Amino acid sequence: MRRLHGAGVLAVAALGLAVLTPAADAQVGTGPWTAESPGYSEQERGCGDISGLTFKLTCSTGSGDQRAERRYATYSGGTHQFEGSFKITGMGGSRISLKQTFRDGSDAGPFFMLAVEKGGRLYAVHGGNTIATGATVGTSVRVNTINQVGSTHKVYVNGSQKDSVSSPGGSYYDKFGSYRTASGAGPITVQWSGIKFWRK
Template sequence: MVKRYRWAAGLAAVCGLLMAAPQANAEVEPGGWTPQSPGYKVQEKGCGHADGMTFSLTCADTSGEQRAERRYDTYTGGTHQFEGYFRISSMGGSRISLKQTFRDTSGSQGPYYMLAVENGGRLYTVAGGTTVSNAGTVGATVRVNTVNQVGKTHRTYINGSLANTVDSPSGSYYDKFGAYRTSSGNGPITVTWSNVKFWSK
């Protein structure tokens, strides 16, 4: 009985360790991903304010730079996946960028891919205005995954479903999320991000 008890206790301990270990698999396009922990800087301008993972634009200005974002470290080449959940708690404005994949290549710097939200919940690409989803309503929790296969394609998933694909030029990039007034947008807005993860392969 003692031997059986020790064997069972050992098995339970191993199972407990396996269950507690963090999963390396990404939520979309599983297989071969390595978790990453890039550093970041908080960016606040105009009436933008960041409080932990909550980002607010407190004014309705239609000019000037209004932003509250996290800017993560630059990467070059490879395939990189971002995952995060956002929830808009209030939105009196419209056309606010929530997630950006930014080019950081000499001569080509700029917001290569911007996912924005209109009042009413339409999520769209700022370049071209393509509708990505209508899930971005106030109070809803939305999962966003972007997969940037540098030199090939950049793919966006909303709540686990592929919603947009664009070409990805070679070069360097970084991820940003928060709240940023687009050239045709204005606040106010308050959005909270959570469970943000990164992988590469």
């Protein structure tokens, strides 16, 4: 094993401190923010397939539970921010949910679902409102959601706020990947990157 001495040790120690210090500011929203790393589980159902941060629906089935997702730990109260970028690398289907904020506990169920149509329109599944356009194959799109429990849930696309709705009190969790909506079908391949979480 190679040993470091003197200035080398100090340089490595300084680098270690820099790496371990959590980012104080997020890309969007007023801080200060504290970085966090919630635990997660993976969900593969139907023709869903997960490989690292690549999430696929490999079939064109228009029924049943078709999903490939990460489900993060539940939180209650406070303000929580998710950030991640996705790039669709193949899409033969349409109306696939990419990012979800779910309610947990006695009110469990989908609260906000961001989905994509073939052609690149991003929309809110409940209500159908257009959130943004341009989520075409090969284009990287950054998504941030900020959920201030008991106040508001905001959605940002590429740094610009696109949606804001009232957020009831209770428990929530974040999910992302690819999930067939009730009116959708695959196939789709989505690559996610830059996954980060903050709270305040």
